[in-house]
Amino acid sequence: MCLAIPGLIISISGEDPFERMGKVNFGGIAKEVNLAYVPEAKVGDYVIVHVGFAISTLDEEEANKTLEFLRQIEESNDSGPGNELESGEKET
């Protein structure tokens, strides 16, 4: 049910912020998606779409961190990238 997939915004229409719609391309299949919850999204951005609504705009820099994380593990001589986990937020 929480299945959501990334797609590329190819056009945007609608003035009302609650009814802002985008045409989103999912690997060749284009679908109308409600963009009310991603006011920052623009044409050329990738969004995560769930039941017809975009719920986030994907951050390319953050996306690259997964591969960067792996490279750090491989490069480090001990059991991982030091005591600090480099990818993502760290809390508490």
Add this chain to the structure above:
Amino acid sequence: MKYIDEYRDSATANKFADAIRNIITRKWAIMEICGGQTHSIVKFGIDELLPESITLVHGPGCPVCVTPVELINKAIEIASKKNVIFCSFGDMLRVPGTQKDLLSVKADGGDIRIVYSPMDAVKIAGNNPNKEVIFFAVGFETTAPANAMAVYQAKKNNIKNFFLLVSHVLVPPAMEAILSSPLNLVQGFLAAGHVCTVMGFNEYIPIAEKYRVPIIVTGFEPVDILQGIYMCIKQLEKGRFQVENQYSRSVRKEGNLQAQELIKEVFKIVPRKWRGVGEIPQSGLGLNDGYRQFDAELKFSLSNITADESPDCIAGLVLQGQKKPNECPAFGTKCTPDFPLGAPMVSSEGACAAYYRYRRFDS
């Protein structure tokens, strides 16, 4: 496809599996909350890549699975009425109620329509002013913004024949219920990436501290899950219990504030019954007082329907991670996707369906 293919790359996945093997020194049990993650794990064989000292426990994150039988019975009663159009996501149609499922109501002539989005149901209501149109609003926090928008738009556009049968559930109270159980096995969590995309992860910080468990917000592709497991094992081995975000390409710490605002406008937090588990306080969403006129349970006066679970179905134990699907005596015999006893065998996110579809077991 970008943002999918690179996270399914087998060489990268294998490197993460090697990295996990390099840091692990003892046995650990990690629960993946979301049924979508369970399906990825079983479908891609991620658990088979991992060292045997890691047990992956499948969590309750399948809204179809945790919807109680009595609510399915209520849906069936409403959908059987004349002058009603009953709209639902497809998964709900085959979940068994006490006597039958929604699909058999449809076969008997009920006007039941599978929709892609709750907004489709609002449109159907607008186009059919003489019918009562009900949307079966099941889901976790991920789906709440869409359902909130449907009700909000119905009110704004003065659509009075649209109603929600609400079965919304929340992840953090379910995690606390699992962690407080004396039978709990779980030592670390992979939190559900799309739930956190909407809600952020601030609410997980006190849980990690109180129960001393690492919680890694994790995505859904194989590489995401393996990285989440690596981060979790790393913390467990070092005796740490922090909230970390593996799925940072989609999840921000504060979540999606626009979505949270509309959820708060339309819904309030209520106690909710979970299938096979029972009632968990403050674990669900119900319609706010300003939106009561859209509540199907009030509209159809359904509050008296109760139901017992099937005695042969151990869905409650599976959903709490205390049993694996194949440990159920009915698995694959009395209970199959064609003739399910419980929702986890039906749903595309149910653990039983994942095991049935992707696994082979020696008898």
